Amino acid sequence: MKKILIALCLSSFFFGYSQEKEFTSIEKNELKANVFLFVLSPIEITYERILNEDSGIGASVYFMKKGDADINFSLSPYYRAYFGKKRAAGFFVEGFGMLNSGNTGYHSIYDPIRDDYIYTKKDNFTDVALGFSLGAKWVHKKKFIFEISGGIGRNLLNSDSPDVIGRGGINLGYRFN
Template structure:
C-alpha cells in the first residue's frame, strides 16, 4: 500500500513538473525585449541594429540605428540615421504577426559638389553636412519561435521635413529582413 502511495505521489509530482515546463514555453513568447539585425542591409553594405520593447499584446516601441560601411553603394552621402518607431499589431499572438508602424528618422548626410570651369578644368570642390528629420509609415510581419528567435519583414516610406532643397532628398525609405532574439 505504501509503494502505491509513493508511486502515485511521484507520478503526480512529475505531471506538475511537465505542466510547469509547458507554461514556461508558452510564456517565452511574452518576453519584453528584442534585439535585431537587418540582414538585407548587411548584404548591401550597411549595419542596422534595432532594439524593441514590447509594451503589451498589441503594441511595441523601438529604435534602430543605421550606419553604412560600403561608401561606393551609398555614394558617400548618408552618414547615419537613427529611427524611433511605434508599432501596432493585428494578431492574437503576443507582439507578433501583421503590424503597422509609425516612425521618425533623424539622418545625417554629406553632400559633395564639384565645380568645373567652362573649359572643363576642375575649378573647386565643396562639402557640406546636413541633418534632417523625416516622418513616415510602414507595414510588416513578425514571427517568433518558441525559443525566442525573431524573424521580421518590414518596409516603410517617409518624407524629410527640413533640408529637402539643399539635399534633393525628400523621400526616405526603410526596408529589411530582420533577425533577432526576444528575451
C-alpha cells in the first residue's frame, strides 16, 4: 500500500507539472509616431503588422496645416524586409507607395514694365508616388520601439506636383498583440 501511495503521489506531481505550460504571445502589431516631424508641426502616425520573422506591412498617415508645406496630406502603404537577428528588427529595406496632396505655393514672374514681381498662386494637386526607404529598428525587451529611416520617391501622374518626394524620420512606438 505504501508503494502505491508513493507511486500515486509521484505520478500526480508529474501530471501536474506537465500541464503547467508557459504561454508566450508573439506581438504582431506596432503603433509608432514620427517624433522628428512632430517637433516641426506635422503629424505622422504609422501602423505596422509583422508578417513573419523578417517582413512586415504597414501604412503611414501624414498631415499638416494647409499652406505650411508643399505636401499637406499623404497615405503611404509599405512592405519591409528586415535583415536583423531579432524578430522584425534591425536593418530594413522598404518599398512604398504614396497618395499625396498639397499645393504648389506661389510662383513669381518678373514684370519689366512694372519693374516688380507678379505673384501667382498655383493649383492644388493630388498625386501617386512610388519609392524606397532604408532604415533600422530597435525593439526593447519591454516592447518599445526606436526607428530611424529615410527614403525617396517619385510622383507619377500630375505635372503640378513636386517631382521628387521624401519619406522618413525618427519614430517611437510600441509593439503589442
